[in-house]
Amino acid sequence: MSRGRPEDWRPQGLEDLEPRAWQALRQIERSVLVTAGAGAGKTEFLAQKATYLLQTGLCPAPKRILAISFKRDAARNLAERVAKRCPPEQARRFNSYTFDAFAKSLVDRFRAAVPDAYRPPADYRIVMPRRQDYLDFLDAQELHGVNADQLERAIARAQLPVADEGSELQRAVAAYWRAQYNDQDDVLLSFAMINRLVELLIRENPSILKALHLTYPVVFLDEFQDTTFAQFQLLRTAFDGSEAAFTAVGDDKQRIMVWAGAMPDAFAQFEQHFAAQRISIICNWRSHEDLVRIQHVIASRIDPNVEEPEARADRLVDGDVAAIWEFETEDEESDCLAQWIKREVQAGNVEPHDVAILVRMRADEVEGQLSAAFEERGLRLRNVARNVGEIAIQDLLGEDLTQILLRLVRLGSTTRSPENWNAALLDLQFLEAVDPVDEAGQQLLQRRLQEFVRKMRRTLRGLDPIPDSAAEAAQAALDFVRMEVLRQAFPSYQRQPDFDRVWNGFTLLLQESLQHTKNWSGALDEFEGLGQIALMTIHKSKGLEFHTIIFYGLDNQTWWSLTPNRLEELNSFFVAFTRAKQRAFFTLCAERGQPVAWIENLLAPSGVHRTGSADILPD
Ligand SMILES: Nc1ncnc2c1ncn2[C@@H]1O[C@H](COP(=O)(O)OP(=O)(O)OP(=O)(O)O)[C@@H](O)[C@H]1O
Numbered sequence: 001m002s003r004g005r006p007e008d009w010r011p012q013g014l015e016d017l018e019p020r021a022w023q024a025l026r027q028i029e030r031s032v033l034v035t036a037g038a039g040a041g042k043t044e045f046l047a048q049k050a051t052y053l054l055q056t057g058l059c060p061a062p063k064r065i066l067a068i069s070f071k072r073d074a075a076r077n078l079a080e081r082v083a084k085r086c087p088p089e090q091a092r093r094f095n096s097y098t099f100d101a102f103a104k105s106l107v108d109r110f111r112a113a114v115p116d117a118y119r120p121p122a123d124y125r126i127v128m129p130r131r132q133d134y135l136d137f138l139d140a141q142e143l144h145g146v147n148a149d150q151l152e153r154a155i156a157r158a159q160l161p162v163a164d165e166g167s168e169l170q171r172a173v174a175a176y177w178r179a180q181y182n183d184q185d186d187v188l189l190s191f192a193m194i195n196r197l198v199e200l201l202i203r204e205n206p207s208i209l210k211a212l213h214l215t216y217p218v219v220f221l222d223e224f225q226d227t228t229f230a231q232f233q234l235l236r237t238a239f240d241g242s243e244a245a246f247t248a249v250g251d252d253k254q255r256i257m258v259w260a261g262a263m264p265d266a267f268a269q270f271e272q273h274f275a276a277q278r279i280s281i282i283c284n285w286r287s288h289e290d291l292v293r294i295q296h297v298i299a300s301r302i303d304p305n306v307e308e309p310e311a312r313a314d315r316l317v318d319g320d321v322a323a324i325w326e327f328e329t330e331d332e333e334s335d336c337l338a339q340w341i342k343r344e345v346q347a348g349n350v351e352p353h354d355v356a357i358l359v360r361m362r363a364d365e366v367e368g369q370l371s372a373a374f375e376e377r378g379l380r381l382r383n384v385a386r387n388v389g390e391i392a393i394q395d396l397l398g399e400d401l402t403q404i405l406l407r408l409v410r411l412g413s414t415t416r417s418p419e420n421w422n423a424a425l426l427d428l429q430f431l432e433a434v435d436p437v438d439e440a441g442q443q444l445l446q447r448r449l450q451e452f453v454r455k456m457r458r459t460l461r462g463l464d465p466i467p468d469s470a471a472e473a474a475q476a477a478l479d480f481v482r483m484e485v486l487r488q489a490f491p492s493y494q495r496q497p498d499f500d501r502v503w504n505g506f507t508l509l510l511q512e513s514l515q516h517t518k519n520w521s522g523a524l525d526e527f528e529g530l531g532q533i534a535l536m537t538i539h540k541s542k543g544l545e546f547h548t549i550i551f552y553g554l555d556n557q558t559w560w561s562l563t564p565n566r567l568e569e570l571n572s573f574f575v576a577f578t579r580a581k582q583r584a585f586f587t588l589c590a591e592r593g594q595p596v597a598w599i600e601n602l603l604a605p606s607g608v609h610r611t612g613s614a615d616i617l618p619d
Contacts, residue, residue, distance in 0.1 A: 003057035011048050012085045018310075024247070024279040025049045028058055031246035031276035033224070033267060037299060037309045038578030039286025039545070042249040043074070046220050047081035049247060054082070054090040059218050061089070067096040067220040068235075071398065074222060074543070075101070080423055088442075095216075099231045100191045103198050106208075106238075113205045114197060118160055118177075124187040126194075126494055127180075137176060146172045156192040156230045160200040195230050199237040213242035223543075224250035226257040227266045236273065246274050253302045254578075256539065256571050282307055286545050286581050288315035294322050294584075294606040298574050301602060302567065317349065317582050324554060324600065326610045327589045334373035336613045337550060337587070341533060342377040343617070344548070350582075352379065354547035357535045358576050360559050366552055367535055374533070382532040384540065388512065391505035394540050397528070400490050401502045403427075406524065408477040409510075411449075412456025413520035424449060431481055431489045452480045465520050470511035473520075478503070538576045547582050554586035557593030564598055573599070 006026070011017050017025065021041075024034045025048060036042050046067065053059035069075040079096035086094070097105065104126075111119060127133075134148035145168045154173050164174040180188045189197070202209045219239065221227070239246075248270055258264055270276055284292050292311035299306045315321070327333035337357075344350050359366050363385035374381045384394035396402055404427045407420045414420075425445060428434070434441040459476050463469040478486075486493060493499040513526035525531065534546075541549075553559065562569045577584050588595050588610070600610075 004055050006052070006056040006058060009052050009056050012051055014044070014048070017045070017048065018281060018283045020279055021045055021048075021281050021283075024281070025052055027247075027277060027279070028053070028218075028245055031270075031274040032248070033270055033276045033278045034247065034249040034281060035251065035267065035278060036249065036281035037251055037284060037306070038254065038295065038574070039284040039313075040251075040281045040309070041283070041285050042251070042281075043078060043222060044081070045281070046222060046247065046249060047078055047085075050078075050082045050094050050220070051085045053218060054086050054093060059093065061093065062215075063217050064093040064095055064215050065218045065220065066102070066216040067094065067222070068099055068102055069096065069222040070226060071098065076403070076423070076426065078220075078222065079426060083422060083426065099234060100194070103191065103194045103234055106198050106201065106212075107194050110201055110205070110208050113208060114201050115161075115204055118197060118200060120181075120187045120189060120197070124189050126492075127188045127190055128492070129190050137179065138172065141172065141175050141179075143168060143172045143175070145169075151176065152192070155190075156195065157233070158196065160196050192230055195234050195237075198234065202237055209238075209241075212238055213244065216242075217244055219244050219246045221246060221248040222250075224248040224266055224270065225252045225255040226250075226262040227270075228261040229263055230261075232263060232266070232269060246270075246276065248276070253299055253306070253571055254542070254575050256542070256568060256575060258568055280307060282310050283312045284309040285312045287311060287578065288313045288321070288582065290315060290321045291580060291582070291584065294603065294608060295574070295578050297602060297606050298570070298577060301564075302570055302574060313581060315582070320585075320611065321583045322585065322603075322606075322608045324586045324588055324595070324603075324608060324610045325616055326612055327587065327591075329591050330369055330589055331373075332613060333587055333589045334370045336616055337370065337552075338373040338377045338379055339617055341374075341379060345379075350547045351531075352533050353530050355533045356541065356544075356546040356549050356579065357381070357533060358538055358541055358549055358551045358579070359535065360553060360572075361537055363535055363537055370535070370552075380532040381535055382529050383535045384529070385536060387505075388508040389504040390501045393509065394536060396502065396505045396509060399502050399506075401486060401493065401499075402506055404431075404481060404486070405474060405477040405506060406527065408452070408456065408480060409460075409473055409520070410524055411453045412460045412473075412476075413524060421449070421453075428481070431485050433489075456480075460520050465514055465518060465523055467511040467514045470514055471507050474503075474507045474510055538572050541579050542575055545579055545581055547580075549576065549580040549584050551576050551584065551586045553589075553592065554596060554599065555588050555593030556596050559596055562596050562599065 024032050024045070034042065034045065050065050050067070053065060059065055067075070067078055069078060075096045075098050079094060082094045083091040107114070111122065114120070131148045134151050138146055138148065138151060150169055151172055154169050155176060158173045162170065162174040162177060164171055180193065250267065252267055255262060263269060271278055287295065289311035292309050296308050327336065341355055345352055357366070363383050367381065367383035367386065371381055382393065385392050388396060407424045407427065410420045411417060411424060428445045428449060429442070432445065434445060456476060460473060463472060487499055493502065509527055510523065513523040516526055517523045562573060
């Protein structure tokens with residue numbers, strides 16, 4: 001394979017990178033922490049850096065890049081971008097995992113080297129203990145001086161082997177391990193336990209650690225602001241003492257997962273521990289100048305030292321790009337929102353699925369409030385928090401099962417879809433654990449997929465696109481990947497009820513989608529939300545972007561916790577505001593509550609003012 005010279009390399013699929021992104025891209029001697037604001041293209045940057053290192057031979061065969069993301073869809077997305085740009089022999093050396101999947105892969109691969117006392121059988125089961133499970137355990141063991149949180153934290157930190165002596169907490173941890181291995185037919189492991197097993201494995205087997213260090217001279221970490229203590233520990237376990245150069249990206253103004261265990265000082269810890277150079281990227285490719293200026297006011301309130309980003313997107317709309325829309329009654333509010341969106345869609349200014357209505361919480365109540373007015377105008381509002389069966393639509397869309405099966409049904413409904421084809425191949429490669437360097441294995445997968453697509457096309461041709469056909473189409477896709485394989489590959493599906501929840505949701509949503517359209521392709525578009533206005537909470541909007549966002553309820557009743565001293569709340573507000581590419585509006589309604597005065601005062605100097613319905617909908 002011919003290699004390009006590093007100095008000649010150019011970014012792919014983009015015109016250019018900003019100078020600081022170039023600097024971070026070319027930094028390969030030491031670790032870098034790339035901090036960047038919203039819309040800076042952090043994930044894209046990682047994909048470009050991987051491409052650079054692989055195409056120029058700076059990460060030469062057989063060495064590999066390890067990329068760790070938070071969610072499986074993010075990990076897959078990154079792998080797909082690299083696969084699009086690099087030839088297969090290079091793309092295969094880009095190994096994209098979630099934290100949990102990476103740890104599990106080490107235990108699975110080197111299980112035989114785990115010391116006897118802790119070696120799990122090959123068929124161990126993954127469990128995700130809840131607080132109540134720890135409480136039940138402590139009760140059963142009559143360990144009354146330890147609470148569930150202490151036990152959970154201690155399990156995540158205890159070094160193996162844990163001696164059954166000392167403090168009650170230590171004895172509790174030892175007893176927990178014993179119980180998980182011996183008290184039922186299967187050995188039960190949580191990801192916190194797998195993390196500890198990896199630490200033990202590596203400590204006892206310097207050759208494995210050495211192999212890891214030789215394999216991965218480059219490590220990427222996405223969304224680093226939300227890294228938990230246990231995840232950071234895992235990185236240290238695996239790479240302390242190596243010469244690996246890390247590239248971490250993140251935005252601490254978007255840290256909204258501290259309640260779920262994110263380290264409050266992840267960036268400082270990273271810089272210090274890995275002696276990293278911090279580089280901040282300043283462009284914002286998502287939002288135009290007028291929006292970025294307002295975003296910066298909020299960002300400065302979160303971090304007074306933050307640099308002003310450079311807006312790189314063009315403004316494509318006239319009129320207000322941000323405003324607080326004020327209404328007397330909720331009915332007036334619903335009606336005005338529906339009318340305004342309808343006008344914008346009719347004028348060709350925006351597609352319905354490029355408008356999102358964001359809420360702080362209780363999306364179903366807001367859906368109840370808005371839907372009649374939207375229906376009246378022929379608009380489809382999709383509350384992505386609504387359950388299909390026992391799972392919320394948005395969660396369902398992010399599920400691995402959904403992504404995998406949807407691509408397969410799509411391949412059967414279209415004549416050519418290289419993107420779905422490549423993604424489906426990656427799925428199969430992962431599911432069947434075919435090593436990316438195994439050429440024969442790869443070819444076999446391709447042949448199997450070809451055969452399946454032919455069969456699926458025949459199946460769909462013979463099935464009327466009506467709700468009753470949903471189950472059969474979904475089953476055909478599931479039969480191809482096989483339920484046992486899917487359940488084995490994804491720990492979260494190992495419990496039958498967990499698998500069923502997602503599987504039922506998938507068939508139910510497909511059924512619903514077939515109610516509104518006359519062909520399979522249209523139904524799959526519908527499944528994914530095309531042509532519909534999304535309604536979602538801010539937490540769920542993280543990482544997404546829309547042409548126009550309308551934030552429903554900037555009042556003190558809906559957002560009682562938005563106070564200047566609660567940084568995580570202000571971060572949430574920032575996340576909401578920065579999802580907008582072109583426009584961001586906030587609604588207030590006298591019937592519901594009073595304005596959040598300090599936010600209004602903060603935004604007022606940037607020209608964000610209150611507007612009534614007469615101005616929102618001029619004749
Ligand atoms: N160098 C670039 N040139 C042009 N467009 C880019 C570039 N980098 C990223 N983009 C585009 O800018 C938008 C924002 O990128 P992305 O969503 O990756 O940003 P992010 O940093 O992850 O944002 P956030 O943290 O707010 O979710 C995307 O539409 C992406 O395709």
